[in-house]
Amino acid sequence: MKKSLIIIAAIAAISGANAQSIYYQDKGNVDMARHTLRKDVLRKEFVLPKVNGYTVYKSDLHSHTMFSDGHVTPEYRVREAWIDGLDILAVTEHAEYRPMERSMMDYLKGYLPEGTAPINNVVSDKPADNRGILTNLNLSNYKATKAAESYGITIIPGIEVTRTPETIGHYNALFIEDANTIYDADPATAIRNARAQGALIMHNHPGWRRTSLEMTEFEKTVYAEELIDGVEIMNGSEFYPNVVKRAKENKLFMAANTDIHSTTAMDYNNQGEQRNMTLILAKNASLDTIKEALKKRRTIAYSYGTIAGDEELIKDFIMACIEFEVFNTDKNGRKSIRMINNTSMNFVLNFGGNPVQLRSFTSRNTSVGKGKKLTFTVENAWVPTESQHPEFEIKF
Ligand SMILES: [Zn+2]
Ligand SMILES: [Zn+2]
Numbered sequence: 001m002k003k004s005l006i007i008i009a010a011i012a013a014i015s016g017a018n019a020q021s022i023y024y025q026d027k028g029n030v031d032m033a034r035h036t037l038r039k040d041v042l043r044k045e046f047v048l049p050k051v052n053g054y055t056v057y058k059s060d061l062h063s064h065t066m067f068s069d070g071h072v073t074p075e076y077r078v079r080e081a082w083i084d085g086l087d088i089l090a091v092t093e094h095a096e097y098r099p100m101e102r103s104m105m106d107y108l109k110g111y112l113p114e115g116t117a118p119i120n121n122v123v124s125d126k127p128a129d130n131r132g133i134l135t136n137l138n139l140s141n142y143k144a145t146k147a148a149e150s151y152g153i154t155i156i157p158g159i160e161v162t163r164t165p166e167t168i169g170h171y172n173a174l175f176i177e178d179a180n181t182i183y184d185a186d187p188a189t190a191i192r193n194a195r196a197q198g199a200l201i202m203h204n205h206p207g208w209r210r211t212s213l214e215m216t217e218f219e220k221t222v223y224a225e226e227l228i229d230g231v232e233i234m235n236g237s238e239f240y241p242n243v244v245k246r247a248k249e250n251k252l253f254m255a256a257n258t259d260i261h262s263t264t265a266m267d268y269n270n271q272g273e274q275r276n277m278t279l280i281l282a283k284n285a286s287l288d289t290i291k292e293a294l295k296k297r298r299t300i301a302y303s304y305g306t307i308a309g310d311e312e313l314i315k316d317f318i319m320a321c322i323e324f325e326v327f328n329t330d331k332n333g334r335k336s337i338r339m340i341n342n343t344s345m346n347f348v349l350n351f352g353g354n355p356v357q358l359r360s361f362t363s364r365n366t367s368v369g370k371g372k373k374l375t376f377t378v379e380n381a382w383v384p385t386e387s388q389h390p391e392f393e394i395k396f
Pocket of ligand 2: 160
């Protein structure tokens with residue numbers, strides 16, 4: 001014990017710049033000290049208030065692992081989600097595009113039966129078993145669900161129906177029962193198969209590899225058949241402002257997802273960014289409750305500090321994030337107001353052509369004349385109205 005204390009003091013003095021530097025010594029080891037931080041796995045908290053009595057759960061409804069074309073294991077994907085502060089994650093491998101399978105099967109080559117067909121690594125529109133291999137498409141969901149038990153994260157079992165982006169597009173089936181029985185050569189039938197399992201269908205990255213958001217024949221058909229429950233307003237770095245109105249018109253939940261293939265450290269965190277999130281307002285994070293919240297469209301899309309959602313919900317969210325406090329009234333009745341943002345959100349408030357930042361965990365002051373209302377729009381929030389940004393009029 002005495003020896004450990006000496007080591008702590010000595011090393012802390014050398015690395016004086018870091019006040020948290022704490023070394024300890026393993027019992028019985030006189031020659032090595034160990035730093036405490038090395039073993040700490042820390043979760044970054046993205047702080048949001050309760051809104052209308054609901055907890056705002058942080059989810060990513062679209063991610064990939066090495067079981068399709070992602071770079072990491074399902075277990076790593078879950079740990080990463082936990083570190084990034086998420087509560088809910090969907091692992092959604094491409095049903096028809098799984099190039100990592102080739103690498104994995106190449107590794108096992110010696111054990112493949114004679115005459116096994118080569119594995120295609122382009123979008124094949126063919127189920128795995130037609131290619132001479134049997135693949136359990138539920139495996140990554142199983143593994144993620146198992147890994148999530150240690151983190152308290154809810155895993156939504158899912159799969160991505162992946163067809164020609166220019167004409168058909170990609171669709172995430174969420175809350176599926178069995179990924180192996182969804183595939184069909186006809187994409188609409190594949191979506192109907194997922195629906196028959198009780199899945200919710202999200203239209204992914206609707207503008208990806210398109211020059212316009214004009215709906216294709218296929219999209220018109222599946223939308224008209226009411227097979228679509230949600231849509232990505234944001235996917236990775238892409239943002240489709242005009243889909244906000246489409247979501248309202250078609251009663252779709254609005255989502256913002258990473259579609260992460262590499263790591264969020266690479267695509268977001270090392271750039272100082274929070275990963276994309278679909279914020280879900282619900283009483284708890286159980287699968288049934290989250291599914292119900294998505295059906296009721298209680299979601300807000302978050303990407304690179306920008307949010308999108310239905311007008312009422314976005315306004316309630318912003319009013320829950322910002323606290324207004326009158327701290328002085330002068331002799332002419334002009335009120336001094338402090339706006340306090342005790343959340344991880346940044347807001348851009350526009351007071352009649354004069355935009356200012358109200359950054360996370362900061363406050364700023366403004367004032368309003370006698371009998372006047374404080375009026376502003378929030379520029380980094382998008383809603384399905386004519387002005388596209390929510391408008392506030394607050395009386396004090
Ligand atoms: Zn996709
Ligand atoms: Zn994807």
